[in-house]
Amino acid sequence: MTQGAESIAQQFVGINQGKAAWAKEALDVLRTTASRYNGTVTYSRLADEIQQRSQFYTKSQARNWIGRILRIVVKQCHEDGLPPLTSMVVHKDDGQVGVGYDEVLIVAGLSPIQDQLEREDHAAAARLACYRRFCSSVPDDATPTLTPQMQSVANRRRGRTIEPTAPVCPLCHIQMPLAGGPCPTCD
Numbered sequence: 001m002t003q004g005a006e007s008i009a010q011q012f013v014g015i016n017q018g019k020a021a022w023a024k025e026a027l028d029v030l031r032t033t034a035s036r037y038n039g040t041v042t043y044s045r046l047a048d049e050i051q052q053r054s055q056f057y058t059k060s061q062a063r064n065w066i067g068r069i070l071r072i073v074v075k076q077c078h079e080d081g082l083p084p085l086t087s088m089v090v091h092k093d094d095g096q097v098g099v100g101y102d103e104v105l106i107v108a109g110l111s112p113i114q115d116q117l118e119r120e121d122h123a124a125a126a127r128l129a130c131y132r133r134f135c136s137s138v139p140d141d142a143t144p145t146l147t148p149q150m151q152s153v154a155n156r157r158r159g160r161t162i163e164p165t166a167p168v169c170p171l172c173h174i175q176m177p178l179a180g181g182p183c184p185t186c187d
Contacts, residue, residue, distance in 0.1 A: 010057050015065040018056040023072040025050040030073065030085035034130035037137050040147055042092040067100045074103045083133050084108075087126035095147030097123040117157060120150050 029049050033039045041049075047062035050069070058065065070086045077085050084104040090097055101123055102112035113119040124144035131138045146154055171186050 011055055013056045013058060015058055015060055015068065018051075018054065018058055019065070019069055019072065021054040021056050022050045022069045023076065025053040026069050026073050027076060027085065028053070030088050030130075031134055033088045034085060034127075034134035035136075037131050037135045037139075037142075038145060039131075039135075040088050040090045040095070040127070043089055043098075044092060046089055070100060071103050074107050078107045083129035084126045085130055087123040088130060090147055090150075093149075094153070095149030095151075096120055117154055120146055120154070 026046060029041065029046055033041045043066050044062055047066050051057045070089065074084060074086050077083065086104060087097060087101065096116070097120065099112075099119075101119060104126065105112055105122070113122060121144065124146050128138075128142060128144045131142070145151070171183065
């Protein structure tokens with residue numbers, strides 16, 4: 001196909017005009033992604049793929065519309081009894097699902113998760129449910145896994161140990177025993 005013919009096939013639409021077709025294609029892309037154990041797709045790759053498949057393109061940046069499409073997908077998965085396929089979509093820089101994942105929780109009747117690592121753990125469990133539904137090669141002993149980028153963040157965060165600090169006596173300002181009790185100097 002020549003470049004001129006290729007541009008004729010592309011149809012530029014507004015966000016509202018393309019959303020139904022994009023949501024349909026997003027479901028297909030996410031099912032395919034879930035068919036590969038530990039597969040994920042980035043927001044930008046998903047946006048490109050669904051535009052290409054539908055042949056409906058927008059000049060608007062993906063960050064301005066992809067969340068709307070994923071909200072439709074969340075609701076469709078919930079209505080169809082599917083695991084939350086939007087857990088497969090992560091940011092390319094850090095491997096996180098991001099705050100838009102809260103829609104999965106809200107639709108399920110849960111409260112949004114404020115802690116980044118807790119949200120990612122929930123998304124990892126949701127991804128495993130997706131793999132179990134759509135992938136034929138999930139190990140029997142599979143456990144939820146974070147994306148490689150997020151795993152390195154989690155390892156650093158979980159690896160930190162916070163050393164307990166002993167209280168300081170308010171009277172003599174000497175550090176008291178860590179085990180607690182009265183100040184040995186003032187007692």
